[in-house]
Structures are given as structure tokens and as C-alpha cells.
Amino acid sequence: MIPSDTTLTKDGLQATGKGRILLLACGALAREIIDLKTANGWDHMDLTCLPAIFHIHPKKIPGAVRAAVEKHRDSYDDIFVVYADCGTGGILQSTCAELGVEMVEGPHCYSFFEGNDRFAEISETEFTAFYLTDFLVRQFDAFIWKPMGLDRHPELIDMYFGNYEKLIYQAQIDDQALTEKAQACADRLGLAFERRFTGYGDLESTLAKLRE
Structure with a gap:
């Protein structure tokens, strides 16, 4: 499992610079995102994960996303939140809109995996x-x-x-x-x-x- 608040790049280091995108993701998606990055050569994307256990504590997600975006935003051209609503009742969407970052569409991961x-x-x-x-x-x-x-x-x-x-x-x-x-x-x-x-x-x- 990817530890919380760990940014992964090709060399295992946190990268800065123009043209880079930070994927701020649920830890439950870490393996899938790493596989997709590797398969598609998405070397311009870095990954940092919030604790997967938030899956059963959705009220913690918006605040944790806000803190992570504020921490990393000066180091990246863009940050993309790899969460769906995930039980936050629309609060995560409002948080992302306020922060000026986009997120995955859908109510939860079961929906976006299915399509x-x-x-x-x-x-x-x-x-x-x-x-x-x-x-x-x-x-x-x-x-x-x-x-x-x-x-x-x-x-x-x-x-x-x-x-x-x-x-x-x-x-x-x-x-x-x-x-x-x-x-x-x-x-x-x-x-x-x-x-x-x-x-x-x-x-x-x-x-x-x-x-x-």
C-alpha cells in the first residue's frame, strides 16, 4: 500500500517544474494509477495518495484534499483530484471548485470503474x-x-x-x-x-x- 502523503515520480522523488501534473488520489487507487502511468508512459504525472481508510470515513476527505492541494499547488502546473464524490454529499466537489482543481466525475469508484x-x-x-x-x-x-x-x-x-x-x-x-x-x-x-x-x-x- 502507498503511504499517505507520498509523492511518487519515476525516480521515487517529488518533482517540481513546468508541465507537471500532480494526481491527488485515494490510496485505494494507487496500484491502478501506477499501472496506468507505466502502461501509457505518463511521465508528466506524479502521484500522491491520501489514506485509503478514508474510504470508510468520507467526512475526512474534503479537508484532507484541501490541505494537500494547498501544500503542493506551488510545485505543479496543475493538480487533479482522483476521487469521485465518495460519500461526501457534494462537499468534495464544492471544495475542489473553491480550490480551482478538477476531480473525477461520478458518485464513487464503483461507478467510474464500470463507466x-x-x-x-x-x-x-x-x-x-x-x-x-x-x-x-x-x-x-x-x-x-x-x-x-x-x-x-x-x-x-x-x-x-x-x-x-x-x-x-x-x-x-x-x-x-x-x-x-x-x-x-x-x-x-x-x-x-x-x-x-x-x-x-x-x-x-x-x-x-x-x-x-
Whole structure:
């Protein structure tokens, strides 16, 4: 996992200079962004990540984004916030607008991995679905099982997940071990399982539009 407030460049150093873009991202997206940077040769982009645990504490996101933008903005031509709304109720969008920086469109990462237009179409019929990404499959215990107290009180599974019917694993990469782990997560929650290969969805197309 990428430590919080760590800026990564090709040489592992924080870079300054004209033409550079800082990607200010959720730590849960670090691996995917690094893979995209490497695959596409986006050497003009640096990456700094806020703690992935904000995934379950969304009220902390806007303030942390503000602090990071103010810290780094003098070193970059542009800063792009790699968060969707992520449960902030529009506050993150307002914060970004006030700071003069752009962010990823969409309500959450499940939407932009699926593709926001596609997710909007299917969400009306998938309201009983529980979603996992590659990151959340890897970190299922740390981000779902333990924070919800299911390690101590498994009887709470029915209370939390009784209205869900299936677990949809949105796979960013083809990895049999991750698929098997996602299936095991569904079994633990008593849900039907569906694997859906989304790749990077709108995350990739959005970052591709950022120019030097």
C-alpha cells in the first residue's frame, strides 16, 4: 500500500517544474494509477495518495484534499483530484471548485470503474448488489470484515447484508487468485457471486485527457 502523503515520480522523488501534473488520489487507487502511468508512459504525472481508510470515513476527505492541494499547488502546473464524490454529499466537489482543481466525475469508484454512463443504466436493477474492486478484495478483512465487527460478531451478517442478493466483483485485472478470493468473500457474506471485468473504466479515459 502507498503511504499517505507520498509523492511518487519515476525516480521515487517529488518533482517540481513546468508541465507537471500532480494526481491527488485515494490510496485505494494507487496500484491502478501506477499501472496506468507505466502502461501509457505518463511521465508528466506524479502521484500522491491520501489514506485509503478514508474510504470508510468520507467526512475526512474534503479537508484532507484541501490541505494537500494547498501544500503542493506551488510545485505543479496543475493538480487533479482522483476521487469521485465518495460519500461526501457534494462537499468534495464544492471544495475542489473553491480550490480551482478538477476531480473525477461520478458518485464513487464503483461507478467510474464500470463507466459512469453504464453504471447509471444498471444501478436501478442492481440496488441489491454489493460491489468489490480489486483493492477491496485484497483488503476485505481490513476494510469490511473487521470495521463492521463481523470478525467478532458474525451474527451481524444478516443485519448488514440481509437485503443484498449478490456480490459483484468489478475486476480491474485478470487474476485468478483475486477472483477466487472475491468468491470466498461472497460465500462469507452469504451472497451470490458475479465477476465483471471492468478494467479501469472511466479512470483510464479521464487520466488520458490530462495533457502535459
